[in-house]
Amino acid sequence: MKKYELLEHTADIRVRMTGKDLKGLFKNSALAMFDIIAQRKLSKTDKQEKIIIEQKADNLDELFINWLNELLSLSSAKELIFSEFQIKKLDENNLEAVAMGENEKKYKVNTEIKAATYHGLKLEKIRSGWQAEVIFDV
Amino acid sequence: MSNNIQVPLEKIDDYRWRIPRSYKPGMRVPGIIYADEKLLKDIRQDKAAEQVANVAFLPGIVNASLAMPDIHWGYGFCIGGVAATDPENGGVISPGGVGFDINCGVRMLKTNFQYEEIKDKIKTLVYALFSDVPSGLGSKGDIRVNEREEREILVKGAKWAVEKGFGTHEDLECTEEYGAIPGADPSAVSERAYERGKAQSGTLGSGNHFLEIQVIDQLYDRDLCDEFGLTLGQITIMIHSGSRGLGYQVCDDYTRSMIHCLQKYNINVPDRQLACAPVNSQEGKAYLGAMKCAANYAWANRQCLMYLTRKVFEKIFALPWQKMGMDLIYDVAHNIAKIEKHLVNGKEKTLCIHRKGATRAFGPGHPDLPQRYKKTGQPVIIPGDMGRNSYLLVGTEKAMEETFGSTCHGAGRLKSRTAATKSINADDLLKELESKGIIVRASGRGTIAEEAPQAYKDVNEVVDVVHNAGISKRVCRTRPLGVIKG
Numbered sequence: 001m002k003k004y005e006l007l008e009h010t011a012d013i014r015v016r017m018t019g020k021d022l023k024g025l026f027k028n029s030a031l032a033m034f035d036i037i038a039q040r041k042l043s044k045t046d047k048q049e050k051i052i053i054e055q056k057a058d059n060l061d062e063l064f065i066n067w068l069n070e071l072l073s074l075s076s077a078k079e080l081i082f083s084e085f086q087i088k089k090l091d092e093n094n095l096e097a098v099a100m101g102e103n104e105k106k107y108k109v110n111t112e113i114k115a116a117t118y119h120g121l122k123l124e125k126i127r128s129g130w131q132a133e134v135i136f137d138v
Numbered sequence: 139m140s141n142n143i144q145v146p147l148e149k150i151d152d153y154r155w156r157i158p159r160s161y162k163p164g165m166r167v168p169g170i171i172y173a174d175e176k177l178l179k180d181i182r183q184d185k186a187a188e189q190v191a192n193v194a195f196l197p198g199i200v201n202a203s204l205a206m207p208d209i210h211w212g213y214g215f216c217i218g219g220v221a222a223t224d225p226e227n228g229g230v231i232s233p234g235g236v237g238f239d240i241n242c243g244v245r246m247l248k249t250n251f252q253y254e255e256i257k258d259k260i261k262t263l264v265y266a267l268f269s270d271v272p273s274g275l276g277s278k279g280d281i282r283v284n285e286r287e288e289r290e291i292l293v294k295g296a297k298w299a300v301e302k303g304f305g306t307h308e309d310l311e312c313t314e315e316y317g318a319i320p321g322a323d324p325s326a327v328s329e330r331a332y333e334r335g336k337a338q339s340g341t342l343g344s345g346n347h348f349l350e351i352q353v354i355d356q357l358y359d360r361d362l363c364d365e366f367g368l369t370l371g372q373i374t375i376m377i378h379s380g381s382r383g384l385g386y387q388v389c390d391d392y393t394r395s396m397i398h399c400l401q402k403y404n405i406n407v408p409d410r411q412l413a414c415a416p417v418n419s420q421e422g423k424a425y426l427g428a429m430k431c432a433a434n435y436a437w438a439n440r441q442c443l444m445y446l447t448r449k450v451f452e453k454i455f456a457l458p459w460q461k462m463g464m465d466l467i468y469d470v471a472h473n474i475a476k477i478e479k480h481l482v483n484g485k486e487k488t489l490c491i492h493r494k495g496a497t498r499a500f501g502p503g504h505p506d507l508p509q510r511y512k513k514t515g516q517p518v519i520i521p522g523d524m525g526r527n528s529y530l531l532v533g534t535e536k537a538m539e540e541t542f543g544s545t546c547h548g549a550g551r552l553k554s555r556t557a558a559t560k561s562i563n564a565d566d567l568l569k570e571l572e573s574k575g576i577i578v579r580a581s582g583r584g585t586i587a588e589e590a591p592q593a594y595k596d597v598n599e600v601v602d603v604v605h606n607a608g609i610s611k612r613v614c615r616t617r618p619l620g621v622i623k624g
Binding site: 008011114 | 183184186210211237333334383386387390393394395398409411413415443485552553554556557582609624
């Protein structure tokens with residue numbers, strides 16, 4: 001089951017993501033983002049690259065945007081598509097995570113996401129966990 | 139979505155609508171939207187007008203928060219926005235007022251060919267261009283550079299490409315800022331941005347970026363067409379691209395740092411994507427130095443793309459490009475911030491002009507224009523969607539008076555990408571375009587549906603407004619024959 005849905009926006013992509021807790025939300029949001037970007041065309045190998053990501057921010061909104069933008073940036077610089085994420089530590093201001101991915105040649109790339117933006121950003125606790133709405137510049 | 143009904147839009151004249159300062163406490167100036175009644179209906183459909191009002195919060199903003207008729211909902215700034223701030227009066231610079239794709243822009247070149255002469259070669263040309271000009275997401279070019287060279291590109295811009303043999307001095311003369319904006323500071327660009335930029339010079343990118351073979355199908359001003367050497371049925375080429383990953387990273391880096399500036403400089407804006415800092419602050423200066431690097435990278439990039447295009451024509455026609463008259467008409471940036479001199483209430487001021495989805499449109503005689511365009515005014519290139527038209531305009535004196543020498547930048551989106559993908563079948567669309575004589579090659583099928591003509595406003599209506607409002611003047615119109623999409 002997809003853990004995200006696409007919402008209307010004239011120029012860009014607006015997405016709602018959920019998770020059963022905050023860690024789940026961060027993980028699912030990263031999965032959603034790369035699901036929008038690319039589709040696997042060659043089967044997975046053992047040659048996964050593992051990247052440790054540490055982020056600090058003044059608040060949760062910033063941490064969330066920094067996390068997604070750091071992944072986009074790494075993906076582009078290292079020519080990787082990420083498909084697995086482990087959120088090791090997460091509070092309002094700190095994130096420690098591991099992202100695993102493979103060379104982008106193993107994927108069919110559909111959409112270039114330039115960045116995650118603050119415009120209309122909503123992170124909230126809901127009954128079943130956490131939910132975020134974010135606009136990606138494409 | 140009718141979120142916008144509540145934004146008051148007062149009619150100034152047939153082509154201008156005002157959002158009064160009283161709409162939101164915190165607006166320092168009114169908002170002014172250029173549109174006619176018909177386009178205004180579309181504008182009311184999304185949150186663009188609200189964003190025009192939000193931009194009016196920026197410290198030091200001068201006269202008005204302006205929007206062009208191709209305005210649509212963006213993030214932070216609307217797309218199609220122009221904002222001038224006065225650094226002497228606490229004026230700020232905002233990375234969100236430029237966008238992630240710094241110096242996304244477009245260039246137009248002409249050829250000596252008439253449509254009748256090459257109509258049977260269009261398909262061959264499109265396929266050759268598609269194979270020789272790297273396009274698509276994260277596409278990597280053949281023109282790979284090392285870090286030392288990359289630093290050089292960031293300072294020299296298109297001049298770097300010309301020195302490498304990828305063009306001529308005349309190309310630089312026909313590029314905004316002569317292809318390199320002075321004051322670029324490579325030390326303000328992060329390691330990551332370098333890393334992202336290294337492999338992508340000479341690549342088109344994806345999404346709405348394109349390379350098109352076009353034919354002139356309408357002349358509006360005979361004298362101007364004569365000046366530019368343009369006739370009915372003549373083949374032209376348009377290239378739309380930007381600064382790729384390097385620009386995105388610069389915007390991301392400085393949005394991060396400027397969010398902290400809001401508190402530091404006690405700035406109140408209703409949207410964090412409008413994060414900004416005083417132009418004269420250390421943070422503002424650093425961003426400007428880095429943004430100029432990305433802008434120069436984009437100019438080098440479009441110069442390389444033009445070189446690759448000329449090469450393809452040379453291969454197909456076995457003639458040097460000079461013999462085919464493939465001269466650059468002009469290259470404009472439509473996502474950029476510039477330090478420019480303008481008259482405010484009769485006094486000359488040095489201002490920071492943000493153009494986000496807007497094009498510089500300097501009038502005749504402007505000192506920044508090259509000699510060849512002093513008489514005509516600055517050429518302005520307006521790309522449309524792949525099924526309809528594109529335009530060549532010139533800047534006017536009225537643009538200098540009303541819009542800080544700015545005009546629209548394209549058709550402007552009407553439908554979201556998701557809505558377009560849902561309602562449009564890529565195969566049907568390709569057939570329909572082919573029946574109209576338009577050959578399309580794209581890296582992804584998704585791109586074709588997302589970029590369908592139905593997803594855009596009619597560029598003809600947008601250009602009618604800027605022409606009738608007097609902020610630019612129509613020279614000629616083209617229609618597409620061959621389209622290469624990223």
